[in-house]
Amino acid sequence: MNLLHMNLLHIKYAVTVAETGSISRAAEKLLIGQPNLSRSIKELEAAIGVKLFKRSAKGMKLTPDGEVFLTHAKSILRQVDAVAEAFRKGASSKKRFSVSVPRASYIADVFVRFSKAMRAEPDVELIYKETNALRALKNLLEGNYCLAVIRYAENYDEAFQSMMEEKGLSHELIAEVGEALIMNREHPLAAMEQITSDDLAQFIEIAHADSMVPSLPLAEQKMEELPDNIRRRIFVFERASQFELLAGNPDTFMRVSAVPQASLAHYGLVERPCPGNARKFRDVLVYRKGYHFSELDQIFLTELRRAGREVSAPRG
Numbered sequence: 298m299n300l301l302h303m304n305l306l307h308i309k310y311a312v313t314v315a316e317t318g319s320i321s322r323a324a325e326k327l328l329i330g331q332p333n334l335s336r337s338i339k340e341l342e343a344a345i346g347v348k349l350f351k352r353s354a355k356g357m358k359l360t361p362d363g364e365v366f367l368t369h370a371k372s373i374l375r376q377v378d379a380v381a382e383a384f385r386k387g388a389s390s391k392k393r394f395s396v397s398v399p400r401a402s403y404i405a406d407v408f409v410r411f412s413k414a415m416r417a418e419p420d421v422e423l424i425y426k427e428t429n430a431l432r433a434l435k436n437l438l439e440g441n442y443c444l445a446v447i448r449y450a451e452n453y454d455e456a457f458q459s460m461m462e463e464k465g466l467s468h469e470l471i472a473e474v475g476e477a478l479i480m481n482r483e484h485p486l487a488a489m490e491q492i493t494s495d496d497l498a499q500f501i502e503i504a505h506a507d508s509m510v511p512s513l514p515l516a517e518q519k520m521e522e523l524p525d526n527i528r529r530r531i532f533v534f535e536r537a538s539q540f541e542l543l544a545g546n547p548d549t550f551m552r553v554s555a556v557p558q559a560s561l562a563h564y565g566l567v568e569r570p571c572p573g574n575a576r577k578f579r580d581v582l583v584y585r586k587g588y589h590f591s592e593l594d595q596i597f598l599t600e601l602r603r604a605g606r607e608v609s610a611p612r613g
Contacts, residue, residue, distance in 0.1 A: 305377060307341045308370045310334060311349060315367050318356045369465070372440035379440075394593040395424040395441070397433035399448035400505060400536045401580065402556045403472075403608050407600045414596050421593070427536065429505075430457070437583060438464055444594060445583040446471060446601070448554075450576055457581070465586050472580040472605035474554040478569045479561065481547040487567050494572045498526045503539050503551040506532035540564045554578050555608040580605065 314323040314334070324331045342349050349363035359367060398404045408425050415421050426436065430447035437445045449457050451473070461468050478492060486492050486500070531549070533539050542549050544564040552571060561568060582601070584590075590598065 305374070307337050307344075308373060310337050311341055312367065312370050312374065314338060314350065314357050315359055315363065318358065320357060365464070368438050372438060375440045392418055392421045392591070392593055393424070394422070394443070394591070394597065395426075396444040396446065396597065397426045397428055397436045397442045398446045399430070399433075399580065400427045400539075401446075401448065401554070402536065402560045403604050404446060404580075404601065405536065406557055406560075407597070407604045411597045411600050414593065423593075434460070434464070434466070434583065437466065437585065443584065443588065443591075444597075446580055447583055448578050448580050451579055454579065461583060466583050467586050467588070468584075469582040470579060471582050471601060472555070472609045474578050474580065474608055476552055476554055476571045476576045476578070477556075478550055478571050479543060479553050479556060479566050480550040480569070481543055482565050482567045483547040484550065484567075485547075486550070486569070489569070492569055492572060494526055497550065497572070498528070500527075501529045501531060501546070501549045502527045503531050503533060503542055503549050505539075506534055540566075 310323070310327065313327055314320060317323045317326060320331055320335055320338075324334045327334065338350065345366070347362040347366070348360050349366055350357045351360055396408075398408075405427075408423075412423060415423065424442070426433075426442065428436070430449055433442075433445040433447050436442040447457070458468075478497075480487055484500075486496055489496070531542060533542070539551060540560075543551060543566055556566075556568065560566075582598070
């Protein structure tokens with residue numbers, strides 16, 4: 298068997314072996330003989346040219362190559378199941394769009410404008426998920442979402458570039474944005490043009506609770522991203538929570554990137570330069586290699602690229 302003849306059955310066999318950790322348990326679950334299953338796994342490994350499993354008395358354990366294969370294999374099987382289910386339900390005419398994004402207000406605005414495309418569609422579903430970079434990539438690799446936009450600090454560019462290349466993902470830079478402070482217009486520091494780290498120390502910082510850097514210990518991420526002179530913090534997961542806190546508690550502030558003026562005005566907030574203003578971020582569109590953009594994808598991406606150019610321009 299060569300790569301062109303690798304079929305879905307062999308992929309399903311490999312996934313089942315990985316999930317059970319045993320040829321015997323997998324064979325029992327698949328209702329086939331152990332010798333046939335072992336032979337199928339060896340044929341699959343020969344077809345793709347890598348060892349998927351380490352075989353031992355304790356069972357079958359995935360190799361590093363096997364872990365990469367398993368991610369893609371599960372995605373393939375899910376997509377095949379989704380296609381079959383769509384045709385069983387007669388839902389092939391329904392248009393779908395799905396994207397995982399950072400908690401970025403300008404991207405939320407893009408999605409609002411994009412959602413107006415539904416007016417011309419009688420049967421359509423849009424899925425919009427705000428999450429961190431690693432979960433967005435996981436959603437993409439597992440086939441649950443078609444597109445992802447990830448945000449990371451520019452000093453992590455090499456780590457993310459390596460990760461995307463390793464996972465077989467294509468990517469496109471959408472925007473490069475800086476960091477600023479936002480706070481209630483009644484905040485004691487709101488009238489100051491230049492704010493120092495010492496000025497912020499007595500106030501409450503709002504921060505997102507989940508980290509997003511590959512191959513970097515969580516403690517190291519927190520130390521780098523959150524200055525240690527701030528003694529009071531509120532960790533949130535949703536943009537709605539952060540804006541409600543900022544609007545309702547004038548002792549709070551937040552470090553952000555690219556918040557549209559309309560959003561600041563809506564919540565009664567002001568933007569001020571961040572102390573040092575050193576950190577820069579990159580917003581990157583990511584999709585699986587070979588993925589064909591749908592008509593809905595193209596509409597969203599046109600809006601996203603336009604907004605990316607706007608927020609990348611110098612502000613002031």
